[in-house]
Amino acid sequence: MRILLMAYGVYAAAAALLLLHVGGVVAVAGTCGTAAAACCFWAGRRTTIAVHAAMIPAQFVFSIPSNVPLVGLALSAAIVVAARPAFPRLRPRIRKLVVTAHVGLSVGWLGLATAMTVLAATALVTSDPSLRPPVYRMMHVFDLVVVVPSVVLALLTGVVLALCTPWGLVRHWWVLTKFVLSLAIPAVAGFQHLWISALIERAAAAPGELGVRLLVCFVAYDVTLWTATALSVFKPGGRTPWAR
Numbered sequence: 001m002r003i004l005l006m007a008y009g010v011y012a013a014a015a016a017l018l019l020l021h022v023g024g025v026v027a028v029a030g031t032c033g034t035a036a037a038a039c040c041f042w043a044g045r046r047t048t049i050a051v052h053a054a055m056i057p058a059q060f061v062f063s064i065p066s067n068v069p070l071v072g073l074a075l076s077a078a079i080v081v082a083a084r085p086a087f088p089r090l091r092p093r094i095r096k097l098v099v100t101a102h103v104g105l106s107v108g109w110l111g112l113a114t115a116m117t118v119l120a121a122t123a124l125v126t127s128d129p130s131l132r133p134p135v136y137r138m139m140h141v142f143d144l145v146v147v148v149p150s151v152v153l154a155l156l157t158g159v160v161l162a163l164c165t166p167w168g169l170v171r172h173w174w175v176l177t178k179f180v181l182s183l184a185i186p187a188v189a190g191f192q193h194l195w196i197s198a199l200i201e202r203a204a205a206a207p208g209e210l211g212v213r214l215l216v217c218f219v220a221y222d223v224t225l226w227t228a229t230a231l232s233v234f235k236p237g238g239r240t241p242w243a244r
Contacts, residue, residue: 001082008075049085052076057152060186067190087163102157110225117218124211129204136199173237
């Protein structure tokens with residue numbers, strides 16, 4: 001794990017320079033958060049796990065102005081998995097509240113992805129060019145105001161349930177696979193934000209290959225989220241070699 005922490009330290013130094021160059025509140029916050037996570041090299045195991053688990057969804061937010069934090073997201077996820085985290089169990093009532101929040105947010109995430117797929121398809125196939133600009137603007141606002149907070153909260157509640165229940169984060173294949181799938185969407189979303197912005201700038205012009213790419217992206221989100229839902233229901237695969 002120390003090698004991963006050293007790699008994160010190198011990344012943090014480079015990311016600080018790049019994000020500050022981008023500018024903006026989110027970029028500054030991303031720089032501060034990344035620097036704080038890098039300091040975990042000297043912290044205890046539980047502190048390191050908690051900080052990097054929190055940085056996974058945070059770096060997704062930081063990736064909105066720049067794709068640089070996506071590298072940190074992958075490194076933070078690798079650090080959490082390599083640490084084989086184990087935390088105190090949640091009390092039954094608190095666990096039910098977290099499960100309720102996670103299920104609701106996850107279902108909402110799936111519904112949001114489906115809605116964005118419909119909007120992307122509408123803008124791509126419409127015969128009315130004047131319809132495209134408002135649709136892509138709606139997708140942009142919808143993405144930042146609703147989708148991003150839902151994804152962050154779904155990831156946070158999922159990580160809490162994994163760390164603070166007997167399932168664990170790396171003990172069972174279905175949990176680990178679901179975790180990886182959940183991270184794959186924010187990783188791609190860093191590029192998807194840029195595609196939507198580029199399509200807005202095209203105004204009423206035909207979306208072309210970029211519009212097709214955006215639609216395929218959201219269809220892939222739908223498939224990934226349905227797969228994660230099936231994993232939660234059927235729980236296949238048994239225990240991993242890292243189960244304790």
